[in-house]
Amino acid sequence: MKILIGQPKQETQLEQLRREIAAHPEIDLLLYPEGYCRETDVATLRQLAKQYATIIVTGYRDADRLDRALIINTAGDILLDRAKTPEAGPLYTPSTAIVAGQSAGYLLCREIFLGLDGLKNDSVDIIFNPIGVGMFSEEQYTDWSGEAQKISRQQSALFIGTSHADGSYRNCGFSIPTAFAFDATGEAIFLSKDDPQTRILDTVTKTVEIIDVFSFEQTL
Numbered sequence: 001m002k003i004l005i006g007q008p009k010q011e012t013q014l015e016q017l018r019r020e021i022a023a024h025p026e027i028d029l030l031l032y033p034e035g036y037c038r039e040t041d042v043a044t045l046r047q048l049a050k051q052y053a054t055i056i057v058t059g060y061r062d063a064d065r066l067d068r069a070l071i072i073n074t075a076g077d078i079l080l081d082r083a084k085t086p087e088a089g090p091l092y093t094p095s096t097a098i099v100a101g102q103s104a105g106y107l108l109c110r111e112i113f114l115g116l117d118g119l120k121n122d123s124v125d126i127i128f129n130p131i132g133v134g135m136f137s138e139e140q141y142t143d144w145s146g147e148a149q150k151i152s153r154q155q156s157a158l159f160i161g162t163s164h165a166d167g168s169y170r171n172c173g174f175s176i177p178t179a180f181a182f183d184a185t186g187e188a189i190f191l192s193k194d195d196p197q198t199r200i201l202d203t204v205t206k207t208v209e210i211i212d213v214f215s216f217e218q219t220l
Contacts (some may be wrong), residue, residue, distance in 0.1 A: 001028045001029060001031075001202075001203045001204070002027045002065050002200055003028065003029045003031060003201045003203065004027045004029070004031065004171045004198060004199075004211075005031050005179050006020055006071070006164060007033070007178075007192075007197065007198065007212055008029065008032060008033070008164060008165060009181055010036075010133075010164050010196075012038075017045075017056075018172075020198060020211075021048055021054055021056075022052065024200065024211075026200075028054065028055060028100065029056075029057060029099075030054055030056050030058075030098070031128060031130065032056070033058065033059065033130050033132060033162055034058075034084075034109045034131055034132040034134050035060065035061050035069055035164075036079065036164070037058065039061065039062045039063055039068075040071065043185045044120070045070070046072055046076040046078070047076060049072040053074045053157060055073055055074055055100060056071070056072045056178075057070070057071050057099075057128050059132075067082060067084040067093055067108060067120060069081065069083075069084065069130075071098075071128075073099070074161060079174055080094060080097040081108055083096040084109065084111070087216050089119025089148035090114065093112075100190070101183060102125040102126055103122070103125050103126075104120060104124060105119050105127035105155065106117075106127070106128050107127060107128070108129075109132050110132065110145050110181060111129075113145060113147055115147065116150060116154060119151065119154075122155075123155075124155050124157045124174060125159070126150070126158045126160070126203075127151060127155065127158070128156055129160065129161030129162075130161070131162060131216050132163065132164065132167070133163060134166075134175035134194075135175070136175065136176075138176070140176055141178060141193060144161075144178070145180055145191060146180075148182055149182050149186045152182040152183070152184065153186075155184075157179065157184055158203060160180070160181045160196050160201070161178070161179065161181075162179040163178045163179065175190040176193055176194050177192075177195065178202060179199065181208075190208050197211060197212055198210070200209065
């Protein structure tokens with residue numbers, strides 16, 4: 001499987017997603033951050049997934065501006081749509097879905113810190129972690145990627161996460177754009193910190209192709 005892992009700026013018209021899904025017909029799945037779009041964009045995402053025969057995994061905000069998890073298959077059908085888990089309490093379910101014949105786990109943003117308990121009874125092949133804005137400190141980056149590594153080892157699953165390229169947590173004024181992938185043994189395939197370029201991960205060869213988003217924008 002080829003997975004496009006994007007770190008877009010916060011935008012309102014799905015600009016980067018539209019460009020990338022059209023420019024890379026070879027990809028099987030596109031992973032974008034938490035809260036990338038609005039509820040009114042979901043129908044468009046379903047059309048794009050079907051048009052380009054590409055699975056879309058991301059997060060959106062509903063009419064009350066509350067975050068929700070979203071997975072759409074290549075037929076444009078919604079496989080997963082649920083609310084984000086509050087800061088207190090157990091991981092909301094469902095947190096898994098069958099995606100392209102594989103069992104996929106889904107941890108929305110800070111749900112990563114519930115993943116060791118929330119997914120312990122599930123057998124998954126791949127886990128997605130769409131993150132809202134970047135990390136607010138080096139320490140948070142270390143903690144976050146460390147949790148991802150632990151969960152990938154516990155589940156023997158590929159673990160992939162990505163954030164937006166801009167924005168800070170609760171407007172703290174500091175942001176480190178983040179993306180990463182760990183293989184089923186917990187070994188890092190790549191760790192991206194403060195580098196918002198798009199990456200295409202080949203899950204078979206465990207190789208990563210870097211797409212320079214800014215150069216791509218300048219050619220349009």
